[in-house]
Amino acid sequence: MGAPRPPAASYVDLIGPALLRHGSEAQRRRFIRSLLSGEELWCQGFSEPGAGSDLAALRTRAERQGDTLVVNGQKVWTSHADIADWCFLLCRTEAEAPKHKGLSLLLVDMRSPGVTVRPLRQMTGEAEFCEVFFEDVRVPGDLLVGAPGAGWQIAMGILAHERGPVWTFTFQRKIRRSLEDLLRTARAHPAGVRALRDPVLRQRLTQVWIEVELLRLAGYRSLTRL
Ligand SMILES: Cc1cc2nc3c(=O)[nH]c(=O)nc-3n(C[C@H](O)[C@H](O)[C@H](O)COP(=O)(O)OP(=O)(O)OC[C@H]3O[C@@H](n4cnc5c(N)ncnc54)[C@H](O)[C@@H]3O)c2cc1C
Known part of the structure:
Protein backbone atom coordinates (compact mmCIF):
# COMPACT_ATOMS: atom_id res chain seq x y z
CA MET A 1 0.00 0.00 0.00
CA GLY A 2 1.33 3.42 -0.92
CA ALA A 3 4.34 1.88 -2.70
CA PRO A 4 5.26 3.46 -6.05
CA ARG A 5 4.08 1.57 -9.15
CA PRO A 6 6.81 -0.31 -11.01
CA PRO A 7 7.76 1.16 -14.41
CA ALA A 8 5.26 0.41 -17.21
CA ALA A 9 7.71 -1.88 -18.97
CA SER A 10 8.40 -4.07 -15.95
CA TYR A 11 5.29 -6.20 -16.75
CA VAL A 12 5.30 -7.43 -13.16
CA ASP A 13 1.49 -7.81 -13.35
CA LEU A 14 1.66 -10.07 -16.40
CA ILE A 15 4.68 -12.37 -16.36
CA GLY A 16 4.86 -12.30 -12.53
CA PRO A 17 1.64 -14.31 -11.92
CA ALA A 18 2.51 -16.66 -14.84
CA LEU A 19 5.90 -17.47 -13.29
CA LEU A 20 4.38 -17.96 -9.84
CA ARG A 21 1.78 -20.34 -11.26
CA HIS A 22 3.63 -22.18 -14.03
CA GLY A 23 7.35 -21.38 -13.67
CA SER A 24 9.99 -23.74 -12.31
CA GLU A 25 11.58 -23.06 -8.93
CA ALA A 26 14.76 -21.95 -10.76
CA GLN A 27 12.78 -19.53 -12.98
CA ARG A 28 11.02 -18.00 -9.98
CA ARG A 29 14.32 -17.58 -8.12
CA ARG A 30 15.98 -16.07 -11.18
CA PHE A 31 13.27 -13.58 -12.22
CA ILE A 32 10.76 -12.64 -9.49
CA ARG A 33 13.08 -10.46 -7.41
CA SER A 34 14.29 -8.35 -10.37
CA LEU A 35 10.69 -8.09 -11.64
CA LEU A 36 9.52 -6.67 -8.32
CA SER A 37 12.46 -4.27 -8.02
CA GLY A 38 12.11 -3.14 -11.65
CA GLU A 39 15.79 -3.88 -12.28
CA GLU A 40 14.89 -5.91 -15.36
CA LEU A 41 12.31 -4.72 -17.87
CA TRP A 42 10.17 -7.05 -19.98
CA CYS A 43 8.15 -7.00 -23.16
CA GLN A 44 5.24 -9.15 -24.31
CA GLY A 45 5.94 -11.06 -27.55
CA PHE A 46 2.48 -12.24 -28.61
CA SER A 47 1.10 -10.33 -31.66
CA GLU A 48 2.44 -10.97 -35.16
CA PRO A 49 1.68 -9.43 -38.56
CA GLY A 50 -0.72 -12.34 -39.30
CA ALA A 51 -1.80 -13.06 -35.72
CA GLY A 52 -3.59 -10.27 -33.83
CA SER A 53 -7.11 -11.12 -32.71
CA ASP A 54 -6.50 -14.65 -34.01
CA LEU A 55 -3.46 -15.07 -31.77
CA ALA A 56 -3.28 -18.86 -32.14
CA ALA A 57 -2.42 -18.36 -35.83
CA LEU A 58 1.05 -17.18 -34.81
CA ARG A 59 3.96 -18.57 -36.80
CA THR A 60 7.09 -17.70 -34.82
CA ARG A 61 8.58 -21.11 -34.10
CA ALA A 62 11.11 -22.58 -31.69
CA GLU A 63 12.78 -25.83 -32.73
CA ARG A 64 14.63 -28.10 -30.33
CA GLN A 65 18.33 -28.66 -30.90
CA GLY A 66 19.57 -30.69 -27.93
CA ASP A 67 19.06 -28.61 -24.77
CA THR A 68 18.44 -25.45 -26.77
CA LEU A 69 15.41 -23.97 -28.55
CA VAL A 70 16.15 -22.08 -31.76
CA VAL A 71 13.67 -19.27 -32.44
CA ASN A 72 12.78 -17.82 -35.85
CA GLY A 73 9.97 -15.40 -36.65
CA GLN A 74 8.61 -11.89 -36.17
CA LYS A 75 6.50 -10.08 -33.58
CA VAL A 76 4.78 -6.70 -33.93
CA TRP A 77 3.21 -4.03 -31.68
CA THR A 78 5.65 -5.14 -28.97
CA SER A 79 5.46 -2.28 -26.47
CA HIS A 80 8.79 -1.18 -24.94
CA ALA A 81 10.80 -3.88 -26.76
CA ASP A 82 13.51 -1.28 -27.41
CA ILE A 83 14.26 -0.97 -23.68
CA ALA A 84 13.34 -4.48 -22.51
CA ASP A 85 15.89 -6.89 -21.06
CA TRP A 86 13.62 -9.92 -21.49
CA CYS A 87 10.67 -10.99 -23.62
CA PHE A 88 7.98 -13.50 -22.69
CA LEU A 89 7.51 -14.98 -26.09
CA LEU A 90 4.59 -17.06 -27.30
CA CYS A 91 5.83 -19.33 -30.08
CA ARG A 92 5.09 -22.59 -31.85
CA THR A 93 7.10 -25.54 -30.52
CA GLU A 94 4.91 -28.50 -31.50
CA ALA A 95 4.65 -28.25 -35.28
CA GLU A 96 2.30 -31.24 -35.66
CA ALA A 97 -0.13 -30.33 -32.85
CA PRO A 98 -3.50 -28.54 -33.38
CA LYS A 99 -2.89 -24.78 -33.47
CA HIS A 100 -3.89 -23.98 -29.86
CA LYS A 101 -1.96 -26.96 -28.48
CA GLY A 102 1.33 -26.40 -30.29
CA LEU A 103 2.37 -23.22 -28.48
CA SER A 104 4.83 -22.65 -25.63
CA LEU A 105 5.95 -19.66 -23.58
CA LEU A 106 9.68 -18.91 -23.69
CA LEU A 107 11.71 -16.37 -21.73
CA VAL A 108 14.09 -14.76 -24.21
CA ASP A 109 17.05 -12.54 -23.36
CA MET A 110 16.59 -9.50 -25.63
CA ARG A 111 20.38 -9.18 -25.95
CA SER A 112 20.70 -12.63 -27.53
CA PRO A 113 22.41 -12.70 -30.93
CA GLY A 114 19.75 -12.74 -33.68
CA VAL A 115 17.23 -10.43 -31.92
CA THR A 116 16.57 -7.22 -33.89
CA VAL A 117 14.23 -4.51 -32.58
CA ARG A 118 12.77 -1.82 -34.84
CA PRO A 119 10.69 0.89 -33.12
CA LEU A 120 7.50 1.89 -34.99
CA ARG A 121 7.08 5.68 -35.08
CA GLN A 122 3.43 6.74 -34.47
CA MET A 123 1.76 9.89 -35.81
CA THR A 124 2.25 11.43 -32.34
CA GLY A 125 6.01 11.18 -32.88
CA GLU A 126 6.33 8.61 -30.11
CA ALA A 127 7.59 5.10 -30.70
CA GLU A 128 6.03 2.95 -27.98
CA PHE A 129 5.60 -0.12 -30.17
CA CYS A 130 8.26 -2.11 -31.98
CA GLU A 131 8.71 -4.86 -34.49
CA VAL A 132 10.95 -7.63 -33.17
CA PHE A 133 12.73 -10.08 -35.46
CA PHE A 134 14.16 -13.41 -34.27
CA GLU A 135 16.74 -15.06 -36.48
CA ASP A 136 18.21 -18.33 -35.19
CA VAL A 137 18.00 -17.05 -31.61
CA ARG A 138 19.27 -19.73 -29.22
CA VAL A 139 17.31 -20.00 -25.95
CA PRO A 140 18.31 -22.45 -23.18
CA GLY A 141 15.63 -25.15 -22.88
CA ASP A 142 15.17 -24.45 -19.15
CA LEU A 143 13.67 -21.04 -20.04
CA LEU A 144 10.50 -22.67 -21.36
CA VAL A 145 7.68 -21.93 -18.87
CA GLY A 146 5.43 -24.85 -17.88
CA ALA A 147 5.05 -27.87 -20.14
CA PRO A 148 5.86 -27.76 -23.87
CA GLY A 149 2.56 -27.09 -25.67
CA ALA A 150 0.95 -25.43 -22.61
CA GLY A 151 1.61 -21.92 -23.94
CA TRP A 152 -1.97 -21.12 -24.95
CA GLN A 153 -3.35 -21.80 -21.48
CA ILE A 154 -0.54 -19.76 -19.86
CA ALA A 155 -1.03 -16.90 -22.36
CA MET A 156 -4.78 -16.80 -21.60
C1 LIG B 1 -1.72 0.10 -26.78
C2 LIG B 1 -1.41 -1.26 -27.34
C3 LIG B 1 -0.30 -1.95 -26.88
C4 LIG B 1 -0.01 -3.22 -27.39
N1 LIG B 1 1.09 -3.87 -26.92
C5 LIG B 1 1.34 -5.12 -27.33
C6 LIG B 1 2.45 -5.84 -26.79
O1 LIG B 1 3.23 -5.33 -25.97
N2 LIG B 1 2.67 -7.09 -27.22
C7 LIG B 1 1.84 -7.70 -28.12
O2 LIG B 1 2.08 -8.86 -28.43
N3 LIG B 1 0.78 -7.04 -28.68
C8 LIG B 1 0.52 -5.76 -28.30
N4 LIG B 1 -0.55 -5.08 -28.84
C9 LIG B 1 -1.36 -5.71 -29.89
C10 LIG B 1 -2.76 -6.14 -29.41
O3 LIG B 1 -2.69 -6.84 -28.24
C11 LIG B 1 -3.56 -6.94 -30.46
O4 LIG B 1 -2.99 -8.16 -30.75
C12 LIG B 1 -3.65 -6.25 -31.74
O5 LIG B 1 -3.89 -4.89 -31.57
C13 LIG B 1 -4.82 -6.84 -32.53
O6 LIG B 1 -4.32 -7.30 -33.70
P1 LIG B 1 -4.34 -6.50 -35.09
O7 LIG B 1 -3.91 -5.10 -34.82
O8 LIG B 1 -3.56 -7.34 -36.04
O9 LIG B 1 -5.86 -6.43 -35.47
P2 LIG B 1 -6.74 -7.53 -36.21
O10 LIG B 1 -6.72 -8.81 -35.45
O11 LIG B 1 -6.35 -7.58 -37.65
O12 LIG B 1 -8.16 -6.88 -36.07
C14 LIG B 1 -8.51 -5.70 -36.82
C15 LIG B 1 -9.97 -5.40 -36.60
O13 LIG B 1 -10.78 -6.50 -37.07
C16 LIG B 1 -11.64 -6.96 -36.03
N5 LIG B 1 -11.75 -8.41 -36.11
C17 LIG B 1 -10.74 -9.31 -36.09
N6 LIG B 1 -11.22 -10.56 -36.19
C18 LIG B 1 -12.57 -10.46 -36.27
C19 LIG B 1 -13.62 -11.41 -36.39
N7 LIG B 1 -13.39 -12.72 -36.46
N8 LIG B 1 -14.88 -10.95 -36.44
C20 LIG B 1 -15.14 -9.61 -36.39
N9 LIG B 1 -14.18 -8.66 -36.28
C21 LIG B 1 -12.92 -9.08 -36.22
C22 LIG B 1 -10.99 -6.52 -34.72
O14 LIG B 1 -11.94 -6.34 -33.68
C23 LIG B 1 -10.35 -5.19 -35.13
O15 LIG B 1 -11.29 -4.14 -35.04
C24 LIG B 1 -0.85 -3.80 -28.38
C25 LIG B 1 -1.96 -3.08 -28.85
C26 LIG B 1 -2.23 -1.83 -28.34
C27 LIG B 1 -3.43 -1.09 -28.88
Missing part, protein backbone atom coordinates in the same frame (compact mmCIF):
# COMPACT_ATOMS: atom_id res chain seq x y z
CA GLY A 157 -3.92 -16.43 -17.91
CA ILE A 158 -1.54 -13.56 -18.74
CA LEU A 159 -4.21 -11.85 -20.87
CA ALA A 160 -6.79 -12.25 -18.08
CA HIS A 161 -4.41 -10.37 -15.77
CA GLU A 162 -3.88 -7.73 -18.49
CA ARG A 163 -7.62 -7.22 -19.13
CA GLY A 164 -8.53 -7.48 -15.45
CA PRO A 165 -6.29 -5.68 -12.95
CA VAL A 166 -4.09 -3.80 -15.45
CA TRP A 167 -6.83 -2.38 -17.70
CA THR A 168 -9.50 -1.94 -15.04
CA PHE A 169 -7.31 -0.06 -12.58
CA THR A 170 -4.95 1.87 -14.86
CA PHE A 171 -5.79 2.35 -18.55
CA GLN A 172 -9.59 2.37 -18.28
CA ARG A 173 -9.37 5.03 -15.56
CA LYS A 174 -6.95 7.11 -17.65
CA ILE A 175 -9.23 7.00 -20.70
CA ARG A 176 -12.27 7.88 -18.55
CA ARG A 177 -10.41 10.83 -16.99
CA SER A 178 -9.38 12.09 -20.47
CA LEU A 179 -13.02 11.98 -21.60
CA GLU A 180 -14.18 13.83 -18.46
CA ASP A 181 -11.40 16.45 -18.94
CA LEU A 182 -12.48 16.93 -22.56
CA LEU A 183 -16.13 17.51 -21.56
CA ARG A 184 -15.16 19.84 -18.69
CA THR A 185 -12.94 21.91 -21.00
CA ALA A 186 -15.65 22.09 -23.67
CA ARG A 187 -18.32 23.18 -21.16
CA ALA A 188 -16.04 25.99 -19.92
CA HIS A 189 -15.90 27.76 -23.31
CA PRO A 190 -18.80 29.26 -25.34
CA ALA A 191 -17.49 27.61 -28.53
CA GLY A 192 -17.30 24.28 -26.70
CA VAL A 193 -20.85 24.66 -25.37
CA ARG A 194 -22.07 25.35 -28.93
CA ALA A 195 -20.15 22.32 -30.24
CA LEU A 196 -21.69 20.10 -27.56
CA ARG A 197 -25.17 20.92 -28.95
CA ASP A 198 -24.21 19.35 -32.27
CA PRO A 199 -26.18 16.06 -32.52
CA VAL A 200 -23.46 14.22 -34.49
CA LEU A 201 -20.77 15.18 -31.97
CA ARG A 202 -23.08 14.25 -29.07
CA GLN A 203 -23.62 10.86 -30.67
CA ARG A 204 -19.88 10.29 -31.05
CA LEU A 205 -19.16 11.32 -27.46
CA THR A 206 -21.92 9.04 -26.21
CA GLN A 207 -20.42 6.17 -28.20
CA VAL A 208 -17.01 6.81 -26.58
CA TRP A 209 -18.65 6.90 -23.14
CA ILE A 210 -20.39 3.57 -23.84
CA GLU A 211 -17.09 2.00 -24.95
CA VAL A 212 -15.26 3.17 -21.81
CA GLU A 213 -18.08 1.74 -19.71
CA LEU A 214 -17.86 -1.57 -21.61
CA LEU A 215 -14.10 -1.62 -20.99
CA ARG A 216 -14.72 -1.20 -17.26
CA LEU A 217 -17.32 -3.97 -17.16
CA ALA A 218 -15.18 -6.32 -19.30
CA GLY A 219 -12.31 -5.67 -16.87
CA TYR A 220 -14.49 -6.61 -13.89
CA ARG A 221 -15.61 -9.77 -15.70
CA SER A 222 -11.95 -10.75 -16.19
CA LEU A 223 -11.21 -9.94 -12.55
CA THR A 224 -13.93 -12.27 -11.29
CA ARG A 225 -12.54 -15.09 -13.45
CA LEU A 226 -8.95 -14.87 -12.20
Whole structure:
Protein backbone atom coordinates (compact mmCIF):
# COMPACT_ATOMS: atom_id res chain seq x y z
CA MET A 1 0.00 0.00 0.00
CA GLY A 2 1.33 3.42 -0.92
CA ALA A 3 4.34 1.88 -2.70
CA PRO A 4 5.26 3.46 -6.05
CA ARG A 5 4.08 1.57 -9.15
CA PRO A 6 6.81 -0.31 -11.01
CA PRO A 7 7.76 1.16 -14.41
CA ALA A 8 5.26 0.41 -17.21
CA ALA A 9 7.71 -1.88 -18.97
CA SER A 10 8.40 -4.07 -15.95
CA TYR A 11 5.29 -6.20 -16.75
CA VAL A 12 5.30 -7.43 -13.16
CA ASP A 13 1.49 -7.81 -13.35
CA LEU A 14 1.66 -10.07 -16.40
CA ILE A 15 4.68 -12.37 -16.36
CA GLY A 16 4.86 -12.30 -12.53
CA PRO A 17 1.64 -14.31 -11.92
CA ALA A 18 2.51 -16.66 -14.84
CA LEU A 19 5.90 -17.47 -13.29
CA LEU A 20 4.38 -17.96 -9.84
CA ARG A 21 1.78 -20.34 -11.26
CA HIS A 22 3.63 -22.18 -14.03
CA GLY A 23 7.35 -21.38 -13.67
CA SER A 24 9.99 -23.74 -12.31
CA GLU A 25 11.58 -23.06 -8.93
CA ALA A 26 14.76 -21.95 -10.76
CA GLN A 27 12.78 -19.53 -12.98
CA ARG A 28 11.02 -18.00 -9.98
CA ARG A 29 14.32 -17.58 -8.12
CA ARG A 30 15.98 -16.07 -11.18
CA PHE A 31 13.27 -13.58 -12.22
CA ILE A 32 10.76 -12.64 -9.49
CA ARG A 33 13.08 -10.46 -7.41
CA SER A 34 14.29 -8.35 -10.37
CA LEU A 35 10.69 -8.09 -11.64
CA LEU A 36 9.52 -6.67 -8.32
CA SER A 37 12.46 -4.27 -8.02
CA GLY A 38 12.11 -3.14 -11.65
CA GLU A 39 15.79 -3.88 -12.28
CA GLU A 40 14.89 -5.91 -15.36
CA LEU A 41 12.31 -4.72 -17.87
CA TRP A 42 10.17 -7.05 -19.98
CA CYS A 43 8.15 -7.00 -23.16
CA GLN A 44 5.24 -9.15 -24.31
CA GLY A 45 5.94 -11.06 -27.55
CA PHE A 46 2.48 -12.24 -28.61
CA SER A 47 1.10 -10.33 -31.66
CA GLU A 48 2.44 -10.97 -35.16
CA PRO A 49 1.68 -9.43 -38.56
CA GLY A 50 -0.72 -12.34 -39.30
CA ALA A 51 -1.80 -13.06 -35.72
CA GLY A 52 -3.59 -10.27 -33.83
CA SER A 53 -7.11 -11.12 -32.71
CA ASP A 54 -6.50 -14.65 -34.01
CA LEU A 55 -3.46 -15.07 -31.77
CA ALA A 56 -3.28 -18.86 -32.14
CA ALA A 57 -2.42 -18.36 -35.83
CA LEU A 58 1.05 -17.18 -34.81
CA ARG A 59 3.96 -18.57 -36.80
CA THR A 60 7.09 -17.70 -34.82
CA ARG A 61 8.58 -21.11 -34.10
CA ALA A 62 11.11 -22.58 -31.69
CA GLU A 63 12.78 -25.83 -32.73
CA ARG A 64 14.63 -28.10 -30.33
CA GLN A 65 18.33 -28.66 -30.90
CA GLY A 66 19.57 -30.69 -27.93
CA ASP A 67 19.06 -28.61 -24.77
CA THR A 68 18.44 -25.45 -26.77
CA LEU A 69 15.41 -23.97 -28.55
CA VAL A 70 16.15 -22.08 -31.76
CA VAL A 71 13.67 -19.27 -32.44
CA ASN A 72 12.78 -17.82 -35.85
CA GLY A 73 9.97 -15.40 -36.65
CA GLN A 74 8.61 -11.89 -36.17
CA LYS A 75 6.50 -10.08 -33.58
CA VAL A 76 4.78 -6.70 -33.93
CA TRP A 77 3.21 -4.03 -31.68
CA THR A 78 5.65 -5.14 -28.97
CA SER A 79 5.46 -2.28 -26.47
CA HIS A 80 8.79 -1.18 -24.94
CA ALA A 81 10.80 -3.88 -26.76
CA ASP A 82 13.51 -1.28 -27.41
CA ILE A 83 14.26 -0.97 -23.68
CA ALA A 84 13.34 -4.48 -22.51
CA ASP A 85 15.89 -6.89 -21.06
CA TRP A 86 13.62 -9.92 -21.49
CA CYS A 87 10.67 -10.99 -23.62
CA PHE A 88 7.98 -13.50 -22.69
CA LEU A 89 7.51 -14.98 -26.09
CA LEU A 90 4.59 -17.06 -27.30
CA CYS A 91 5.83 -19.33 -30.08
CA ARG A 92 5.09 -22.59 -31.85
CA THR A 93 7.10 -25.54 -30.52
CA GLU A 94 4.91 -28.50 -31.50
CA ALA A 95 4.65 -28.25 -35.28
CA GLU A 96 2.30 -31.24 -35.66
CA ALA A 97 -0.13 -30.33 -32.85
CA PRO A 98 -3.50 -28.54 -33.38
CA LYS A 99 -2.89 -24.78 -33.47
CA HIS A 100 -3.89 -23.98 -29.86
CA LYS A 101 -1.96 -26.96 -28.48
CA GLY A 102 1.33 -26.40 -30.29
CA LEU A 103 2.37 -23.22 -28.48
CA SER A 104 4.83 -22.65 -25.63
CA LEU A 105 5.95 -19.66 -23.58
CA LEU A 106 9.68 -18.91 -23.69
CA LEU A 107 11.71 -16.37 -21.73
CA VAL A 108 14.09 -14.76 -24.21
CA ASP A 109 17.05 -12.54 -23.36
CA MET A 110 16.59 -9.50 -25.63
CA ARG A 111 20.38 -9.18 -25.95
CA SER A 112 20.70 -12.63 -27.53
CA PRO A 113 22.41 -12.70 -30.93
CA GLY A 114 19.75 -12.74 -33.68
CA VAL A 115 17.23 -10.43 -31.92
CA THR A 116 16.57 -7.22 -33.89
CA VAL A 117 14.23 -4.51 -32.58
CA ARG A 118 12.77 -1.82 -34.84
CA PRO A 119 10.69 0.89 -33.12
CA LEU A 120 7.50 1.89 -34.99
CA ARG A 121 7.08 5.68 -35.08
CA GLN A 122 3.43 6.74 -34.47
CA MET A 123 1.76 9.89 -35.81
CA THR A 124 2.25 11.43 -32.34
CA GLY A 125 6.01 11.18 -32.88
CA GLU A 126 6.33 8.61 -30.11
CA ALA A 127 7.59 5.10 -30.70
CA GLU A 128 6.03 2.95 -27.98
CA PHE A 129 5.60 -0.12 -30.17
CA CYS A 130 8.26 -2.11 -31.98
CA GLU A 131 8.71 -4.86 -34.49
CA VAL A 132 10.95 -7.63 -33.17
CA PHE A 133 12.73 -10.08 -35.46
CA PHE A 134 14.16 -13.41 -34.27
CA GLU A 135 16.74 -15.06 -36.48
CA ASP A 136 18.21 -18.33 -35.19
CA VAL A 137 18.00 -17.05 -31.61
CA ARG A 138 19.27 -19.73 -29.22
CA VAL A 139 17.31 -20.00 -25.95
CA PRO A 140 18.31 -22.45 -23.18
CA GLY A 141 15.63 -25.15 -22.88
CA ASP A 142 15.17 -24.45 -19.15
CA LEU A 143 13.67 -21.04 -20.04
CA LEU A 144 10.50 -22.67 -21.36
CA VAL A 145 7.68 -21.93 -18.87
CA GLY A 146 5.43 -24.85 -17.88
CA ALA A 147 5.05 -27.87 -20.14
CA PRO A 148 5.86 -27.76 -23.87
CA GLY A 149 2.56 -27.09 -25.67
CA ALA A 150 0.95 -25.43 -22.61
CA GLY A 151 1.61 -21.92 -23.94
CA TRP A 152 -1.97 -21.12 -24.95
CA GLN A 153 -3.35 -21.80 -21.48
CA ILE A 154 -0.54 -19.76 -19.86
CA ALA A 155 -1.03 -16.90 -22.36
CA MET A 156 -4.78 -16.80 -21.60
CA GLY A 157 -3.92 -16.43 -17.91
CA ILE A 158 -1.54 -13.56 -18.74
CA LEU A 159 -4.21 -11.85 -20.87
CA ALA A 160 -6.79 -12.25 -18.08
CA HIS A 161 -4.41 -10.37 -15.77
CA GLU A 162 -3.88 -7.73 -18.49
CA ARG A 163 -7.62 -7.22 -19.13
CA GLY A 164 -8.53 -7.48 -15.45
CA PRO A 165 -6.29 -5.68 -12.95
CA VAL A 166 -4.09 -3.80 -15.45
CA TRP A 167 -6.83 -2.38 -17.70
CA THR A 168 -9.50 -1.94 -15.04
CA PHE A 169 -7.31 -0.06 -12.58
CA THR A 170 -4.95 1.87 -14.86
CA PHE A 171 -5.79 2.35 -18.55
CA GLN A 172 -9.59 2.37 -18.28
CA ARG A 173 -9.37 5.03 -15.56
CA LYS A 174 -6.95 7.11 -17.65
CA ILE A 175 -9.23 7.00 -20.70
CA ARG A 176 -12.27 7.88 -18.55
CA ARG A 177 -10.41 10.83 -16.99
CA SER A 178 -9.38 12.09 -20.47
CA LEU A 179 -13.02 11.98 -21.60
CA GLU A 180 -14.18 13.83 -18.46
CA ASP A 181 -11.40 16.45 -18.94
CA LEU A 182 -12.48 16.93 -22.56
CA LEU A 183 -16.13 17.51 -21.56
CA ARG A 184 -15.16 19.84 -18.69
CA THR A 185 -12.94 21.91 -21.00
CA ALA A 186 -15.65 22.09 -23.67
CA ARG A 187 -18.32 23.18 -21.16
CA ALA A 188 -16.04 25.99 -19.92
CA HIS A 189 -15.90 27.76 -23.31
CA PRO A 190 -18.80 29.26 -25.34
CA ALA A 191 -17.49 27.61 -28.53
CA GLY A 192 -17.30 24.28 -26.70
CA VAL A 193 -20.85 24.66 -25.37
CA ARG A 194 -22.07 25.35 -28.93
CA ALA A 195 -20.15 22.32 -30.24
CA LEU A 196 -21.69 20.10 -27.56
CA ARG A 197 -25.17 20.92 -28.95
CA ASP A 198 -24.21 19.35 -32.27
CA PRO A 199 -26.18 16.06 -32.52
CA VAL A 200 -23.46 14.22 -34.49
CA LEU A 201 -20.77 15.18 -31.97
CA ARG A 202 -23.08 14.25 -29.07
CA GLN A 203 -23.62 10.86 -30.67
CA ARG A 204 -19.88 10.29 -31.05
CA LEU A 205 -19.16 11.32 -27.46
CA THR A 206 -21.92 9.04 -26.21
CA GLN A 207 -20.42 6.17 -28.20
CA VAL A 208 -17.01 6.81 -26.58
CA TRP A 209 -18.65 6.90 -23.14
CA ILE A 210 -20.39 3.57 -23.84
CA GLU A 211 -17.09 2.00 -24.95
CA VAL A 212 -15.26 3.17 -21.81
CA GLU A 213 -18.08 1.74 -19.71
CA LEU A 214 -17.86 -1.57 -21.61
CA LEU A 215 -14.10 -1.62 -20.99
CA ARG A 216 -14.72 -1.20 -17.26
CA LEU A 217 -17.32 -3.97 -17.16
CA ALA A 218 -15.18 -6.32 -19.30
CA GLY A 219 -12.31 -5.67 -16.87
CA TYR A 220 -14.49 -6.61 -13.89
CA ARG A 221 -15.61 -9.77 -15.70
CA SER A 222 -11.95 -10.75 -16.19
CA LEU A 223 -11.21 -9.94 -12.55
CA THR A 224 -13.93 -12.27 -11.29
CA ARG A 225 -12.54 -15.09 -13.45
CA LEU A 226 -8.95 -14.87 -12.20
C1 LIG B 1 -1.72 0.10 -26.78
C2 LIG B 1 -1.41 -1.26 -27.34
C3 LIG B 1 -0.30 -1.95 -26.88
C4 LIG B 1 -0.01 -3.22 -27.39
N1 LIG B 1 1.09 -3.87 -26.92
C5 LIG B 1 1.34 -5.12 -27.33
C6 LIG B 1 2.45 -5.84 -26.79
O1 LIG B 1 3.23 -5.33 -25.97
N2 LIG B 1 2.67 -7.09 -27.22
C7 LIG B 1 1.84 -7.70 -28.12
O2 LIG B 1 2.08 -8.86 -28.43
N3 LIG B 1 0.78 -7.04 -28.68
C8 LIG B 1 0.52 -5.76 -28.30
N4 LIG B 1 -0.55 -5.08 -28.84
C9 LIG B 1 -1.36 -5.71 -29.89
C10 LIG B 1 -2.76 -6.14 -29.41
O3 LIG B 1 -2.69 -6.84 -28.24
C11 LIG B 1 -3.56 -6.94 -30.46
O4 LIG B 1 -2.99 -8.16 -30.75
C12 LIG B 1 -3.65 -6.25 -31.74
O5 LIG B 1 -3.89 -4.89 -31.57
C13 LIG B 1 -4.82 -6.84 -32.53
O6 LIG B 1 -4.32 -7.30 -33.70
P1 LIG B 1 -4.34 -6.50 -35.09
O7 LIG B 1 -3.91 -5.10 -34.82
O8 LIG B 1 -3.56 -7.34 -36.04
O9 LIG B 1 -5.86 -6.43 -35.47
P2 LIG B 1 -6.74 -7.53 -36.21
O10 LIG B 1 -6.72 -8.81 -35.45
O11 LIG B 1 -6.35 -7.58 -37.65
O12 LIG B 1 -8.16 -6.88 -36.07
C14 LIG B 1 -8.51 -5.70 -36.82
C15 LIG B 1 -9.97 -5.40 -36.60
O13 LIG B 1 -10.78 -6.50 -37.07
C16 LIG B 1 -11.64 -6.96 -36.03
N5 LIG B 1 -11.75 -8.41 -36.11
C17 LIG B 1 -10.74 -9.31 -36.09
N6 LIG B 1 -11.22 -10.56 -36.19
C18 LIG B 1 -12.57 -10.46 -36.27
C19 LIG B 1 -13.62 -11.41 -36.39
N7 LIG B 1 -13.39 -12.72 -36.46
N8 LIG B 1 -14.88 -10.95 -36.44
C20 LIG B 1 -15.14 -9.61 -36.39
N9 LIG B 1 -14.18 -8.66 -36.28
C21 LIG B 1 -12.92 -9.08 -36.22
C22 LIG B 1 -10.99 -6.52 -34.72
O14 LIG B 1 -11.94 -6.34 -33.68
C23 LIG B 1 -10.35 -5.19 -35.13
O15 LIG B 1 -11.29 -4.14 -35.04
C24 LIG B 1 -0.85 -3.80 -28.38
C25 LIG B 1 -1.96 -3.08 -28.85
C26 LIG B 1 -2.23 -1.83 -28.34
C27 LIG B 1 -3.43 -1.09 -28.88
